[in-house]
Amino acid sequence: MRKSSVLLVGVVLLGLSVGVSSEARGRRHIKRTDDPVRAPLPFSDGVLVGDTLYLAGTIGLDPKTGRAHENLEQEIRLALEGMKETLGEAGMTMDDLVYVQVFSTDLSLFGDFNRIYRSYFKDNFPARAFIGSGPLLLGGRFEIQGIAVKR
Amino acid sequence: MRKSSVLLVGVVLLGLSVGVSSEARGRRHIKRTDDPVRAPLPFSDGVLVGDTLYLAGTIGLDPKTGRAHENLEQEIRLALEGMKETLGEAGMTMDDLVYVQVFSTDLSLFGDFNRIYRSYFKDNFPARAFIGSGPLLLGGRFEIQGIAVKR
Amino acid sequence: MRKSSVLLVGVVLLGLSVGVSSEARGRRHIKRTDDPVRAPLPFSDGVLVGDTLYLAGTIGLDPKTGRAHENLEQEIRLALEGMKETLGEAGMTMDDLVYVQVFSTDLSLFGDFNRIYRSYFKDNFPARAFIGSGPLLLGGRFEIQGIAVKR
Numbered sequence: 001m002r003k004s005s006v007l008l009v010g011v012v013l014l015g016l017s018v019g020v021s022s023e024a025r026g027r028r029h030i031k032r033t034d035d036p037v038r039a040p041l042p043f044s045d046g047v048l049v050g051d052t053l054y055l056a057g058t059i060g061l062d063p064k065t066g067r068a069h070e071n072l073e074q075e076i077r078l079a080l081e082g083m084k085e086t087l088g089e090a091g092m093t094m095d096d097l098v099y100v101q102v103f104s105t106d107l108s109l110f111g112d113f114n115r116i117y118r119s120y121f122k123d124n125f126p127a128r129a130f131i132g133s134g135p136l137l138l139g140g141r142f143e144i145q146g147i148a149v150k151r
Numbered sequence: 152m153r154k155s156s157v158l159l160v161g162v163v164l165l166g167l168s169v170g171v172s173s174e175a176r177g178r179r180h181i182k183r184t185d186d187p188v189r190a191p192l193p194f195s196d197g198v199l200v201g202d203t204l205y206l207a208g209t210i211g212l213d214p215k216t217g218r219a220h221e222n223l224e225q226e227i228r229l230a231l232e233g234m235k236e237t238l239g240e241a242g243m244t245m246d247d248l249v250y251v252q253v254f255s256t257d258l259s260l261f262g263d264f265n266r267i268y269r270s271y272f273k274d275n276f277p278a279r280a281f282i283g284s285g286p287l288l289l290g291g292r293f294e295i296q297g298i299a300v301k302r
Numbered sequence: 303m304r305k306s307s308v309l310l311v312g313v314v315l316l317g318l319s320v321g322v323s324s325e326a327r328g329r330r331h332i333k334r335t336d337d338p339v340r341a342p343l344p345f346s347d348g349v350l351v352g353d354t355l356y357l358a359g360t361i362g363l364d365p366k367t368g369r370a371h372e373n374l375e376q377e378i379r380l381a382l383e384g385m386k387e388t389l390g391e392a393g394m395t396m397d398d399l400v401y402v403q404v405f406s407t408d409l410s411l412f413g414d415f416n417r418i419y420r421s422y423f424k425d426n427f428p429a430r431a432f433i434g435s436g437p438l439l440l441g442g443r444f445e446i447q448g449i450a451v452k453r
Contacts (some may be wrong), residue, residue: 026302027249029275042269043279047249049300054250057280098329098349099356099449103282107437118344124331128345129359129447131405132436134283135258145280147250149351151328177453178400180426193420194430198400200451205401208431254433285434286409296431298401 026050030089032082046086051150053090057103058082059140068139072109076116079144084120092148097126100146103133109141177201181240183233197237202301204241208254209233210291219290223260227267230295235271243299248277250298254284257292264293328352332391334384348388353452355392359405360384361442370441374411378418381446386422394450399428402448405435411443 030046030053047054060078062069069075084094102113110130118125126146136143181197181204198205211229213220220226235245253264261281269276277297287294332348332355349356362380364371371377386396404415412432420427428448438445 027300042265042272043251043276045278047275047278049249054278054298056278057252057282098351100345101280101359101447103280105283105436107439110439114344121344124349125345127347127349127356127358127447129403129405129445130439131359131445132407132438134256134285134436136283137258137261137281143280143282145252145278147356149329178451193416193423193427194402195427196429198426198429200400205429205449207429208403208433252431254431256434285407285436287434288409288412288432294431294433296403296429 028090030086032085032089045082046090048090053087053092053096053148053150055083055086055146055148057143057145058086059136059138059143061138061140066138068136068141072112072141073116075141076113079140079142080117080120083144083146087148090148090150092150094120095122095124096148096150097146098149100126100128100144102128102130103136103143103145104130105133105136105141107132113142179241181237183236183240196233197241199241204238204243204247204299204301206234206237206297206299208294208296209237210287210289210294212289212291217289219287219292223263223292224267226292227264230291230293231268231271234295234297238299241299241301243301245271246273246275247299247301248297249300251277251279252296253279253281254287254294254296255281255292256284256287258283260292330392332388334387334391347384348392350392355389355394355398355450355452357385357388357448357450359445359447360388361438361440361445363440368440370438370443374414374443375418377443378415381442381444382419382422385446385448389450392450392452394452396422397424397426398450398452399448400451402428402430402446404430404432405438405445405447406432407435407438407443409434415444 026049028048029044030048032045043056045056058079060069060075061067062078069078087093087096104113177200179199180195181199183196194207196207209230211220211226212218213229220229238244238247255264328351330350331346332350334347345358347358360381362371362377363369371380389395389398406415
């Protein structure tokens, strides 16, 4: 996969992305607007309480189709970029993640996932589980959910 | 499904429900007694630490059969009512949920689940994942687990 | 299964176990070195932030084969011993667990799992879900992840 196409998708996502958030007694609900699922769905992409951010399950959706990107590497990157964007809305980075759950329909993709996942962190990794799941929404091969704490 | 039958089940559940809790160095373990699984099982329905409540996986059990309610809407409501009850024992409501994980044996029920789930919240939704799982205990089509923080 | 063989495996694990941890702005990443998966993999076995420890998914690996122990009871014990070890590195015990997620490829093992799991706790149990999963890494029949808060 060419790096330029990843960048292009990234730019498209940024273009679509307008953080909608609301303050409610000490917590902030973060909603990315680039979810091409079937908005509005009954979840926030992140809920920030104090220093802790709870993230929604994220699938690597192709904004053109509204379904998981058919290219494996793109799908993985789009899922991680989605988390990164939610973290960014809360003033955090991937390195703030502490608890990560990767659900995957296909364990044979473990190596590919790890290779790309690894590149999103500076040094210390979150505690993580990689769980073989049943089918995932929108044709996803991965859905990632987690918790971050601001350093 | 008639609303009255949902209410009836609710009343039955309330009748069965006696919160058993214990204080242990700053935390409180909450056990609903309406779990018709095969009590006593080795889990608390909730553990409250400070302002944070960790909830057990909840299935929409029919108290008459001890298994997941065969009516889909009833099953979903019973699962959510179970969470609500555990939250209530900790002085919280559904709106205090921040992190929710829905495991489901059948992704085609996503729409039905969302329609009912949505009605349990006032405005801002928790971060949530909806994961296709393998088979669930007691014939459940859904098992829901989560974390809440008191507002 | 003979108790002596469990003890032997325990001693082997202890022998292999050298806690590698790093301090990074208020958090500590814990890495057990007895993970016979294909180290180094991109996860910490635990991330400690303040009083809260986030644990990685743990499989009951046989150190001789690097795969899930073929004996069911051994597999369950090894997974729980793995969590216990990570907890120990953070100065905690199993009783500090508050949120536990058990993913299992086979619901018929629920009773066996509970019998052994129960013996790892003094009195009050964590909130827990037991979820039927798809296949798990390294032939695991169980993968356990969780959150603990120091009492």
